[in-house]
Amino acid sequence: MSGAAFSVERGGAASRLAGVVALIAIAFLCTAPWWAESGWMREFNEMACYLIFAMMWNLLAGYGGMVSIGQQAYLGLGGYTLVALGNFTGMNPFLAVPLGAIAAMAAAYPISRIAFRLQGGHFAIGTWVIAEVLRLTMANISAIGGGSGTSLIALRGIEKATRESITFWLCLASVVASVALVHGFLRSRQGLALLAIRDSEVASESQGVDVAQTKLWVYLVAAFGCGLAGALYYLGNLRISPDSAFSVNWTAFSIFIVMVGGIATIEGPIIGVIVFYLLNRLFSDYGTWYLVGLGLLAILVTTRFPKGIWGVVSARFDLHLFPVQRRLTRPPDHGMAPTPRDR
Amino acid sequence: MSAALLATRALEARYDDFQALFGVDLETREGEVVAIIGANGAGKSTLLKTIAGLLPAPREAVRFAGEPIGGLRAGEIARRGIALVPEGRRLFASLSVEENLRMGRQSGRRGTWDLKAVFELFPALLEKRAAPATSLSGGQQQMVAIGRALMANPRLLMCDEISLGLAPIVVKGIYDALPKIAASGLTAIIVEQDVGLACHVSHRLYCLQEGRVVLSGPSDGFSREEISRAYFGAATEAGR
Amino acid sequence: MIGWLDTVVQGVLLGSLYALFAMGLALVFGVMRLTNVAHGDLVVLAGFGAIALAAQFNLGPLAAFACLLPLAAASGYALQRYVLNDTLGKDPLPSLVVTFGLSIVIQNMLQEVFSADPRSLSAGAIATASVRLVEGVTVGVLPLATFAAALLVALALQWFFARTAPGSAFRATSDDRETAELMGLDARVVYASATAIAFMLIALAGVLQTMRTTVAPADGPGLLIFAFEAVVIGGLGSFWGTFAGGILLGVTQAIGFRLDPGWGIWLGHVMFLAVLLVRPQGLFPRTR
Numbered sequence: 001m002s003g004a005a006f007s008v009e010r011g012g013a014a015s016r017l018a019g020v021v022a023l024i025a026i027a028f029l030c031t032a033p034w035w036a037e038s039g040w041m042r043e044f045n046e047m048a049c050y051l052i053f054a055m056m057w058n059l060l061a062g063y064g065g066m067v068s069i070g071q072q073a074y075l076g077l078g079g080y081t082l083v084a085l086g087n088f089t090g091m092n093p094f095l096a097v098p099l100g101a102i103a104a105m106a107a108a109y110p111i112s113r114i115a116f117r118l119q120g121g122h123f124a125i126g127t128w129v130i131a132e133v134l135r136l137t138m139a140n141i142s143a144i145g146g147g148s149g150t151s152l153i154a155l156r157g158i159e160k161a162t163r164e165s166i167t168f169w170l171c172l173a174s175v176v177a178s179v180a181l182v183h184g185f186l187r188s189r190q191g192l193a194l195l196a197i198r199d200s201e202v203a204s205e206s207q208g209v210d211v212a213q214t215k216l217w218v219y220l221v222a223a224f225g226c227g228l229a230g231a232l233y234y235l236g237n238l239r240i241s242p243d244s245a246f247s248v249n250w251t252a253f254s255i256f257i258v259m260v261g262g263i264a265t266i267e268g269p270i271i272g273v274i275v276f277y278l279l280n281r282l283f284s285d286y287g288t289w290y291l292v293g294l295g296l297l298a299i300l301v302t303t304r305f306p307k308g309i310w311g312v313v314s315a316r317f318d319l320h321l322f323p324v325q326r327r328l329t330r331p332p333d334h335g336m337a338p339t340p341r342d343r
Numbered sequence: 344m345s346a347a348l349l350a351t352r353a354l355e356a357r358y359d360d361f362q363a364l365f366g367v368d369l370e371t372r373e374g375e376v377v378a379i380i381g382a383n384g385a386g387k388s389t390l391l392k393t394i395a396g397l398l399p400a401p402r403e404a405v406r407f408a409g410e411p412i413g414g415l416r417a418g419e420i421a422r423r424g425i426a427l428v429p430e431g432r433r434l435f436a437s438l439s440v441e442e443n444l445r446m447g448r449q450s451g452r453r454g455t456w457d458l459k460a461v462f463e464l465f466p467a468l469l470e471k472r473a474a475p476a477t478s479l480s481g482g483q484q485q486m487v488a489i490g491r492a493l494m495a496n497p498r499l500l501m502c503d504e505i506s507l508g509l510a511p512i513v514v515k516g517i518y519d520a521l522p523k524i525a526a527s528g529l530t531a532i533i534v535e536q537d538v539g540l541a542c543h544v545s546h547r548l549y550c551l552q553e554g555r556v557v558l559s560g561p562s563d564g565f566s567r568e569e570i571s572r573a574y575f576g577a578a579t580e581a582g583r
Numbered sequence: 584m585i586g587w588l589d590t591v592v593q594g595v596l597l598g599s600l601y602a603l604f605a606m607g608l609a610l611v612f613g614v615m616r617l618t619n620v621a622h623g624d625l626v627v628l629a630g631f632g633a634i635a636l637a638a639q640f641n642l643g644p645l646a647a648f649a650c651l652l653p654l655a656a657a658s659g660y661a662l663q664r665y666v667l668n669d670t671l672g673k674d675p676l677p678s679l680v681v682t683f684g685l686s687i688v689i690q691n692m693l694q695e696v697f698s699a700d701p702r703s704l705s706a707g708a709i710a711t712a713s714v715r716l717v718e719g720v721t722v723g724v725l726p727l728a729t730f731a732a733a734l735l736v737a738l739a740l741q742w743f744f745a746r747t748a749p750g751s752a753f754r755a756t757s758d759d760r761e762t763a764e765l766m767g768l769d770a771r772v773v774y775a776s777a778t779a780i781a782f783m784l785i786a787l788a789g790v791l792q793t794m795r796t797t798v799a800p801a802d803g804p805g806l807l808i809f810a811f812e813a814v815v816i817g818g819l820g821s822f823w824g825t826f827a828g829g830i831l832l833g834v835t836q837a838i839g840f841r842l843d844p845g846w847g848i849w850l851g852h853v854m855f856l857a858v859l860l861v862r863p864q865g866l867f868p869r870t871r
Contacts, residue, residue: 067679069620114856117863118815120675121618125811126859132808133852140845248804252687255680263676288691295687302680303669397761417764426765433762435755442751449752450767495767 006330018321029172033165041168042236047277048171049233052178054254054261054269056225059182062264063191064218065198067120069251070127071226073111073134074104076245078227079234084144086154093154094166097231104227108220116215128248135246149241152234167236174228179322183266185221186324194218256298262310266322271310346409348373348530349394349425349499354404356386356393363389365554371499376521376531378545378562380538382574385551387534388430391501394532395427396420408498421450426497430504430534432488434476441472443487447494454496455527461490464520482513489517493524500524501532506540518544538570552576585719590841591834592716596726598813598833599733600795602826603788604806605813606736607781609825612814614757614777615671617678621686623807625782628689629655629789630798631697634704644706648790652783659782664775671774686803693800701797704790729791736784737826744822753777812855818865827867 032041053075061067078100085100086093111130118126139147155163185191193214196204205211234240253276254269261272283290305312313319349371356364363386371377379387392398394405396417405413412420426447434443444461462469465486471479476487485505492500506514514537521544525531535541541548542562550558550573558565558573608622619625629651637647670677712724744750756763756773764770792798792806809832817828832851839850858866 061676067676069679069683114860117859120616121612121620121679122811122815124675124679125618125620125807126815128804129808129812129852129855132804133849133856136849136852140849252683255683259680288695291691292688292695295684295691299666299681299684299688302677302684303666306677395765397765416769417761418767418769421765421767429762429765433759435758435762437754437758438751445748446751446755446763446766448748491766 006328012320012323014319015321015323026172026176030169033161033168038160038164041164043277045167045171045232045236047273048175049229050253050257050276051175051269051273052225052229052232053250054257054273055178055182055266056222056229057251057254058258058263058269059218059225060222062258062268063186063194063198064215064222066215066219067124068127068222069124069248070115070129070131071222071254072246072248072250073127073131074108074223074226075230075233075250076131076134076138076242077104077107078230079240079245080138080144080230081227082231082234083150083152083240086152087150090154093152093235094170097170097228097235100231101224101228104230105220105224108223109216112216112219116212116219131246131248135242138242138246145241147242149239149244151239155235155238167232170235171232174232178225178228179266179270183322183324186266190214190217191324252294256294258308259298259301259306260308262308262312262314263306265308265310265314266324267314268308268310272308275309346373347371347406348408349532350406351390351394352404352406354390354393354400356389356398356400358389363554364393367551367554367556369549369556369559371530371532373498373530374525374528375547376525376533376545378541378548379532379534379551380536380541380548380570380574381551384553386554387551388503389554390551391427391503391532391534394420395425395501397427418450421495421497422452424452424496424498426450426492426495426500428488428492428500428502428505430507432484434484434487434491436475436477438476439473440468440476440479440487443476444490444494447491450495450497452496456493456496458494461493464493464523465490482509482517485509485513485517489520489524497529499530499532501534503534504536505533506535506537514540538574542570550574585717587841588717589720590837592720592722593726594834594837595830596722596730596833597837598830599726599730599826600788600791600829601809601813601832602733602829603729603736603784603791604810605817605825605829606733606740606822607784607788608807608810609814609817609819609822610740610781610784611778613819614753615774616757617667617671618675618682620679620682620807621689621803622682622785622810623805624686624689624693624803625785626789626792626806627798627800627803628693629786630704630793631693631702631789631800632786633790633793634702634798637704644704644790644794647704648786651786651790655782655786656779659785660775660779663778664771667778668771668774690800690803697800699800701799702793703797704793706794725791725794729795732787732791733826733829736787737822740822749776809851812851815865816855816858818868820869821867824865824867824869828865831866 053071057068057071060071081100081103082093082096085091085096115123115126115130138144144150186194193204193209196207196209197211197214201211230245234245257272257276258269259272260275261270262268279294283293301308307315347370351367351369354364354367354369355362367386367390369390379390381387389398393400396412396415396419400413402413403411405411407423407425412423435446438446441458444458467483468486468490471483476484479487489502489505505517518540521531533541533545545562547560548562549556550570552573553576557576558570604623604626608619611617611619632651632654633644633647636642636650637644642650666681667678670681706725713721714724714727715721744754752763752768752773755766756768756770760770763773813829813832814825815828816831817824817826832854835854836847836851840847842850
């Protein structure tokens with residue numbers, strides 16, 4: 001065979017365009033505290049938290065092959081760490097946000113020693129049990145309000161507009177950072193290893209991938225992200241309770257967001273959270289029927305359109321806004337068509 | 344000349360993107376023993392699996408006893424009288440020897456083959472009947488797999504590489520049972536790695552190479568050289 | 584001393600109900616590796632079903648259960664055959680998401696129809712009758728009947744799987760689906776039948792739960808967790824193991840309640856986590 005030079009391509013025109021659009025949008029959003037209503041910013045913050053949480057669930061399940069129903073454990077831990085640090089140590093809550101994330105990640109290590117004993121569906125329920133244990137534990141600790149919860153008082157001295165602005169910027173920055181980090185991770189060697197593990201643990205182990213190590217790291221990173229989402233959420237919400245912070249609804253909504261948007265893609269959760277937001281605005285007044293609808297939609301999507309909205313669009317138009325895969329191409333001057341790309 | 348019991352016509356098979364069979368025509372007449380030989384990856388197991396219904400096929404591509412059976416579920420094909428002894432034995436690990444044999448009954452067909460007849464054919468299994476099937480030696484497991492297929496009282500028995508992983512003397516013991524099986528009126532298709540053995544036990548043979556039939560005819564009608572050429576593909580290079 | 588004996592006995596009886604919860608879960612997981620996240624909600628649904636039947640047709644609990652049983656079997660068969668069978672495979676995600684969605688749907692539909700208030704099925708005299716075993720240890724007739732039911736179910740399931748042809752078919756399909764189909768079985772029917780049986784067990788558990796105490800639409804996840812813990816503590820592969828797991832869980836919870844009412848369920852969780860850490864295969868796994 002001739003010594004034709006192959007090259008590995010990462011991005012395409014679409015992703016470069018998307019990158020430009022994203023930068024403009026982010027810059028525009030940065031100015032929001034000067035023109036947006038506080039109600040709108042609060043909704044944005046809430047959706048930002050859902051997006052980060054959903055991205056973490058996607059990282060675990062879609063890329064890592066670990067389906068967890070208990071990530072709310074880390075969201076709750078992040079939230080409670082924030083409230084505890086703010087109320088008991090007088091620390092500036094804005095500074096406490098990353099500490100909430102770190103606390104969640106720290107807790108994830110010992111928890112993983114237990115949870116990783118289980119596989120597949122048992123892992124899923126096992127993580128839920130652990131979240132329940134945490135919920136019950138928090139509900140029994142009166143210092144942080146027990147079952148009825150407590151309020152974040154440390155922000156009371158700060159002027160409302162300032163508080164809202166900083167919270168908004170923190171949420172915006174966190175979302176952007178989370179997307180960038182996940183994208184960066186998946187493009188790295190560790191990310192490739194993760195995809196290999198998802199496809200076949202045995203095969204990747206034989207290629208020298210440390211499966212256990214990689215899965216642990218993904219689990220820790222996901223815990224960090226969920227803790228971050230929790231800290232941010234309760235920074236904005238100001239009131240925390242075990243039933244809210246450790247509610248399985250967090251996972252329920254993020255499953256919906258990821259499955260509808262497109263699992264195992266970066267674009268998917270972003271689309272999913274937009275859909276979720278719209279459905280929320282339009283139908284949440286219908287209470288239980290709204291939730292029934294979400295549940296049925298999730299079942300429908302999983303059985304009929306398992307790749308979600310972005311999966312369908314991406315396959316149909318060969319579109320990748322956050323290119324993760326590597327394309328093998330050959331320069332056309334050899335008179336041959338480009339070789340078929342790898343997946 | 345008896346009509347074909349089983350006939351495939353232009354049979355193709357694929358695993359996702361990979362095509363394993365390219366237009367295979369094969370025929371087996373009632374009472375015959377047909378051998379299929381070929382190198383690893385030639386498509387022999389794929390062919391048997393497709394006939395047995397484990398892989399999809401167009402409706403008319405496979406005909407059995409005059410009826411098209413392409414695309415039917417494996418269970419339905421088993422009920423019609425085709426039994427496969429799968430590659431690697433595939434015994435049920437949580438069942439005993441006897442329970443494995445009894446599973447052959449699930450197709451609902453009655454005939455000369457029952458537990459008693461199988462134990463007469465393979466006496467070594469009798470004392471092991473209550474043992475977990477996977478605790479037996481390789482040769483005994485192969486006997487269980489064959490016995491299980493016989494319990495379905497099929498009209499066509501297909502054996503996929505039953506000599507695989509077994510010592511020659513064990514293989515001989517199993518193949519010695521073949522005449523008794525044939526005497527009960529069964530037609531057989533045997534996939535076999537050992538070319539000499541395949542020629543010895545069969546009436547006709549087919550040689551597959553990369554998913555195509557490259558040689559077919561009476562088993563005693565070919566020289567060693569002809570078979571080698573077909574087996575390794577030397578004969579067909581120009582034709583591709 | 585007698586107080587502790589009473590606690591243990593009550594724990595055993597409570598645990599037998601948990602064992603009943605767990606049987607259906609273990610059955611379905613054993614045959615097809617399916618983890619049904621909606622399992623607890625189905626128990627609650629069965630309880631409400633019995634309540635509705637009893638109210639509508641003025642039936643006693645036994646009659647309500649008898650009416651519920653065929654409904655449960657049929658709906659289990661249909662759900663598995665037409666929805667869940669498509670989610671089975673190497674990837675656990677589809678079955679988890681679909682059953683999770685089912686859980687949400689059931690909980691909210693129940694709330695819509697029955698409101699969030701707890702309800703119970705009037706069991707008449709059985710609910711309050713009791714028997715004195717020894718001095719200081721009194722057990723209710725209903726809990727005793729529950730224990731007997733759990734025992735019978737474990738016996739029946741064990742016998743069914745080990746000694747009957749359909750049971751062999753279930754085990755064979757679980758071992759190797761493809762080869763089972765070569766034998767003439769239709770795996771879709773095997774799986775659906777297994778779920779039908781599981782749903783009948785769920786119906787039994789639901790009726791007993793709603794006679795023992797109240798059921799509310801949101802109770803499902805809690806019951807799922809008890810069932811799951813019983814299965815894991817007992818170990819996979821044998822119904823006796825599941826039975827033992829349930830008993831152990833019940834006893835642990837009872838001891839926890841006695842020490843401090845706020846920590847009863849919590850202690851059960853801790854015991855579960857401890858077993859997971861120390862002996863992840865469970866206490867009585869079946870060795871293959």
